[in-house]
Amino acid sequence: xxxxxxxxFHGRSIPxxxxxLTGEFAxxxxxxEWDAALLQEVPPWWxxxxxxxxxxxxxxxxxxxxxxxxxxxxxxxRWPDLVKSNGGGCNAILARSxxxxxxTIRLRRWPERRxxxxxxxxxGTCLVNFHGSARVRLAEDELDRLWERALTWxxxxxxxxxxxxxxxxxxxxxxxxxxxxxxxxxxxxxRGYEPCSSADLxxxxxxxxxxxxxxxxxxxxxVSLRDVG
Numbered sequence: 001x002x003x004x005x006x007x008x009f010h011g012r013s014i015p016x017x018x019x020x021l022t023g024e025f026a027x028x029x030x031x032x033e034w035d036a037a038l039l040q041e042v043p044p045w046w047x048x049x050x051x052x053x054x055x056x057x058x059x060x061x062x063x064x065x066x067x068x069x070x071x072x073x074x075x076x077x078r079w080p081d082l083v084k085s086n087g088g089g090c091n092a093i094l095a096r097s098x099x100x101x102x103x104t105i106r107l108r109r110w111p112e113r114r115x116x117x118x119x120x121x122x123x124g125t126c127l128v129n130f131h132g133s134a135r136v137r138l139a140e141d142e143l144d145r146l147w148e149r150a151l152t153w154x155x156x157x158x159x160x161x162x163x164x165x166x167x168x169x170x171x172x173x174x175x176x177x178x179x180x181x182x183x184x185x186x187x188x189x190x191r192g193y194e195p196c197s198s199a200d201l202x203x204x205x206x207x208x209x210x211x212x213x214x215x216x217x218x219x220x221x222x223v224s225l226r227d228v229g
Contacts, residue, residue, distance in 0.1 A: 001035070001123065001160075001193060001224070001225045001226070002034045002035050002222060002224045002225070002226070003034060003035065003038065003127075003160055003162065003175060003188060003222065003223060003225065004032065004034040004036070004037045004038065004202075004220055004221070004222040005037075005038040005039075005040075005129075005162040005163055005164075005181075005186055005187075005188055005220070005221050006026060006037065006039055006040075006146030006184065006186075006216065006218060006220040006221070007039075007040040007131070007163075007164040007216060007217075007218035008039055008040065008041050008042050008087040008111045008132075008215075008216050008218075009041055009215075009216035009217045009218060010041050010042075010043060010076070010080070010084060010085050010087055010213075011025060011042075011046065011076075011080055011087075011213050012080050012081055012084070012086065012091060012214070012216070013020065013208070013213040013214060014162070014213065014216075014217055015211075015213060016023065017080075017208055017213055018025040018076075018081060019080070020076075020077045020080055021080070021215065022040070022046060022049060022214070023102075024027070024208070025046070025050070025215055025217060026049055026050050026053040026054070026208055027053065028204065028206065028215060029050055029053070029054050029094075030053045030054040030055070031149075032202060032222070033222075034096070034104045034222060035044045035057055035095065035096050035097065036093065036094065036095045036096070036121070036127055037046050037093070037094040037095075038068055038091075038093075038127065038129040038162045038163055039091065039092040039093070039129070040049075040089065040091050040094045040129070040131035040164045041085070041131065041164070042060075042068060042089065042090050042091065043076060043087055043088065043089070043091055044060065044062060044066060044073075044088050044089065044116055045073055045074070046092075046191075047054075047059075047090065047092040047094070049090075049113050050092070050094060051094050052164065054094060054096070055096060056094040056095055056096045056098075057094070057095050057097075057098065057099045058092055058093065058104040059092065059093045059099055059117060059119055060090050060091070060092050060094075061090055061091045061092075061104040061114055061115045061116075061117045061129075062084075062088075062089075062090050062111050062115075062207050063090055063091060063113055063114070063131065064089060064114075065085060065087075065088050065089060065090045065218065066088040066089070066090075066217050067164065069088050072086065072088045073087065073088065073153070075087065076088070078195045079216075084189075085168075085172045086180065089145045090161040091115065091116075091117050091130070091131055091163070092115050092117075092129075092131050092160070092222075093119045093122055093127055093140075095119070095127070095140045097121055097123065098100075098121065098122040098147075098224050099119050099120070099121060099122075100120050100121060100122050101119065101120040102117065102118070102119045102120075103117075103118050103153075104116070104118075104229045105106050105119055105149055107142040107145055107146060108142055109132075109134065110131060110140065112133065112206070112212075113128075114130075114131065114133055114142055115130075116128060116129065116146050116149075116150070117129040117130070118131040118149075118150060118153055118154075124152070124155050124157045124158065125157065125158045125159075125160065126153070126154040126159045126160070127160050127162075128146070128159070128160070128161040128162070128163075128164040129163050130142075130143075130161070130162075130165065130187075131163050131164045131165075131166070132148055132163075132164065132166040132167060133166060134166055137169070138166075139165060139166040139167050140167065140170075140171070141215055143167065143170055143190075144171070145167060146161075146172065147161075147174065147177075148173070149171040151173075151201075153172060154191075157191055157192070158190075158227065159189075159190065159191040159192060160178070160188065160189070160190050160225075161187070161188070161189040162187060162188040162189065163187070164185055164186050164218065165186070165187050166185045166196045167185060167187075168184060168185060170187055172189055174191070176200065176210070177189050177190070178190055178191070178194075179227070180193075180194070180195045180199065180223050181195070181199030181221050181222070181223040182199075182221070183199075183201060183219055184218075184222050186218060186219075186225055188221065189224060190226065191228065192228060193225035193227060193228060194225065194226060194228050195216075195223050195225055195226075195227060196226050197223075197224060198223075199221060199222065199225065200221075200222045200225040201209075201219045201220070201221060202219070202220035202222055203219075203220065204216060204220055213215035
């Protein structure tokens with residue numbers, strides 16, 4: 001089992017590209033090896049395309065700034081670096097196997113809506129995808145409540161929890177849960193799996209016109225896992 005987490009920075013690049021980069025993000029994701037991808041700050045109209053190009057199934061959970069999405073999309077596709085997060089956002093789970101169950105739980109309504117995705121794959125593996133609040137106190141509270149909900153929902157099944165937690169040293173409330181990959185605020189926790197090797201930081205740099213840019217301000221984080229059950 002290989003799992004990836006990546007915050008897509010609302011489809012933007014560094015330095016700014018000045019145009020929509022849907023195809024570039026899709027091609028990069030499709031070219032990497034993974035069984036499940038946990039994505040945050042995704043333009044809400046992207047997941048079906050990302051999944052189709054990558055040969056995956058997808059499930060989406062809208063996050064914040066999605067009122068009037070048709071207009072937001074039009075503006076974001078024309079001026080992504082000006083509109084930034086105001087183009088709307090979602091979290092998305094992509095899986096290269098069947099997704100048997102999916103649900104969304106809201107962990108915060110104010111000052112910004114925060115939701116987590118819970119998905120169960122056909123083999124029983126449970127995936128949790130989350131993007132925490134930017135303020136540490138709020139993010140810690142959200143993660144504590146998420147652990148309780150996720151562990152109850154998963155039961156005894158293998159569990160993978162990941163995303164941009166906006167915490168550099170997040171806590172796990174259960175001793176069986178291990179942080180197997182992390183970089184800055186991006187983390188992957190597991191129960192019922194162990195890493196086969198060290199985590200990988202994937203190359204997100206691409207040629208664009210006469211320059212090179214980095215897709216997103218976050219580095220994609222991936223790790224290969226083996227079942228210990």
